[in-house]
Amino acid sequence: MWIGISLGISLAISFIVPFPFSLPIIIGVFILLSFYMRKRAMRKMGMSGTSLFGGNSSSISYYCMSCGTKHNQAACPRCGSKMKRVGS
Ligand SMILES: [Zn+2]
Structure with missing residues (x-):
């Protein structure tokens, strides 16, 4: 920039x-x-x-706490749960 x-x-x-x-x-x-x-x-x-x-880098990943899906969204795309944990 x-x-x-x-x-x-x-x-x-x-x-x-x-x-x-x-x-x-x-x-x-x-x-x-x-x-x-x-x-x-x-x-x-x-x-x-x-x-x-x-927030912008992909080094931090979030895993859904109910189904374990890796995602970076507010809610899990698979089960819709908002509970998530930070993983690498
Ligand atoms: Zn899920």
């Missing part, structure tokens, strides 16, 4: 600044942005570990 942002910034810079001068500025912006994004991602991970990414 941030690649699009940095691409837009570099495009804007290349419009404002003539080409030979814009190149080092664009590279600098790219480096700064990647540093900023890495810092933010690390802070996010350090603060609220899996709870933030757990």
